[in-house]
Every structure is written in structure tokens, then in C-alpha cells.
Amino acid sequence: MHHPATKHTLDIFKRIYDKLPPLVPDEIKKEMKEKFDEAMEDGELTLEELEDIMITYGKKVWPYIQAFEKIYEVYKHELSEQLFHQRASQSLKEKYDFFKETGGSFHDLHSGAISIFFDHNERSELAALLVDLDNELRQHTYQAVLSHDRDEYEDKIDHYKELLEEAEEHFQALEKLIDSIEYKYFVEDIKDHLRAFEYSFSFLGPKIAINEIRGIKEYYEGRLDEVKYRI
Numbered sequence: 364m365h366h367p368a369t370k371h372t373l374d375i376f377k378r379i380y381d382k383l384p385p386l387v388p389d390e391i392k393k394e395m396k397e398k399f400d401e402a403m404e405d406g407e408l409t410l411e412e413l414e415d416i417m418i419t420y421g422k423k424v425w426p427y428i429q430a431f432e433k434i435y436e437v438y439k440h441e442l443s444e445q446l447f448h449q450r451a452s453q454s455l456k457e458k459y460d461f462f463k464e465t466g467g468s469f470h471d472l473h474s475g476a477i478s479i480f481f482d483h484n485e486r487s488e489l490a491a492l493l494v495d496l497d498n499e500l501r502q503h504t505y506q507a508v509l510s511h512d513r514d515e516y517e518d519k520i521d522h523y524k525e526l527l528e529e530a531e532e533h534f535q536a537l538e539k540l541i542d543s544i545e546y547k548y549f550v551e552d553i554k555d556h557l558r559a560f561e562y563s564f565s566f567l568g569p570k571i572a573i574n575e576i577r578g579i580k581e582y583y584e585g586r587l588d589e590v591k592y593r594i
Contacts, residue, residue, distance in 0.1 A: 365406060365408065366410060368410050369408060369409070369410045369413055372410060372413050372414065372417065372567070373399070373402060373403065373413065375417070375566060375567065376399055376402070376413075376416075376417055377399060379421070379424065379428075379566055380392075380395050380396065380399060383395075383424060383427070383428075384427050384428060384430070384431035384505070384508070385427075385431070385505060385508055385509050385516075386427060386508075386516070386517070386520065387424055387427045391420070391423050391424065394420070395420050395423075395424075398416050398420065402416060414562075414565070414567060417565045417566075417567055418561045418562075418564070418565040418567075420565075421564050421565025421566055421567070422527060422531075422561075422564050422565065425523065425527060425564050425565075426520050426521075426522075426523035426524040426526075426527055427520055427523075428566075429519070429523045430508075430516055430519035430520040430522070430523055431504065431508060431516070433519055434504055434507065434508055434512055434515065434516060434519070435500065435501060435504040438500050438503055438504050438507070439497075439500050442500060442503070443469055443473070443496060443500065444469045446496050446499065446500070447459070447469065447472075447492070447496060450492055450495070450496070451488075451489075451492060452485075452488060454485060455481070455485055455488060455489060455492075458480050458481060458485070459472060462480055472489075472493075473493060526573055527564065529573070529576075529577075530560070530564070530573065530576050533576050533577060533579065533580060534557060534560065534561070534576075536580045537553055537556075537557050537579060537580055537583070538557070540553065540580060540583060540584070541553050541554065544587065546587075549583070549586075549587065552583075553583055556579065559571070560576055560579075
């Protein structure tokens, strides 16, 4: 029996695998499936061991997922409101249009910020409709990146691969810095920061901007110089 935290992380792993975008190499998909199946069978697997697996494969598929999400966001922005008006009931459309006249946006609707405007039945309809719209737009994006958007999609994959390679170089620099530091609390702080960065590439933590990663080594070197100066 897995620990609840481990089971939750396994659920994340499965969702990532089940929704992999196009062009992820078959070898990577095969390895992920094998690792997931092994993890499911291993009742002694620790959360840290599972996170290490997630980090390894999260990095492998991160460029593809990021590229897909960028194109999906464009279609979501362009088509969501149009599809909403085609699918929603008259009362739902009227209330949304009234809200929009007061300065609201479809983003507010999607975020749930205006749910107070609707009664119970309308909220139920809205929730189901937004899920259906998201699925439809993702399927539309899936087809698009395999056809007329394929060149753009592949360019974005290459772009995110380059960002990942750059991030890995910064991670290696941090690891070398750790080896040169004698202050234990400093080492633990850097390791925690490095782990947070790796979480962001494996969908286990919030997204982190590349600029934050670029400046992290200099940040710790500066702090280390301050400590040495005080001593």
C-alpha cells in the first residue's frame, strides 16, 4: 500500500502520461509506462524515489508539453468565447453578456470569479460546459500541431529543449558550488532551491522563470561572500 502522498504523486504521473502531446518519442513513452507500472507495483517505493523518477521523465517531456500548451493557449484565447456562445443555454449567455458589459472577460468566467452570478443549475451547466470546451480545444490543438501548426510546434519544442539544456547547465553549476561550500545550512538551502527548480520541470511544483534560474548561482555566491566577510 502506497503512502497517500506517494499515491497522489502517482496520480500526477499518470495524468501526465495519459495526456502526452504529439511527437513525444515512442521510446520515452514506453519507458514512462514501464516506470509507472513498476512504481504502482512497488508498495515500498518512497515519495523521494518516486519524485526522482518524475524529475527524470518530467524533463524529457517538458519541452513537448510546454510547446503544446503555448499553442493551446492561443486557440483557447481565440475560440473559447465563440464556442461558449454556441453551446451555452440562453440564460447562461444572457448573464455572461451582462457581466461582460460591466467590464468582465471570458477569463473571469473560466476562472470561476463570477460564479456568484449564476444559480445552482446554471453553475452545474457552466462547469460541465467549460470542461467540454477545454477537451474540444485540446483536441483541436492536437490535430493542429500535427497539420498546419506542425512547423510552429516543432520550433517551440526546440526552443524549450534549449531552455532546458540551459537550465541543466545552471543546475550543474549549483551542484559544483555545493561541493565547494563548508557551511551545512548553506548546502541544505541550495539543495532545497535546486529541488524546487527540478519540481518545476516535472510538474510537481509551480513554474519558475528561466531568469530566476539564470541568476541563482550568483545569488548564492553573493550570500556566501557576505558570510565569509562577517566571519
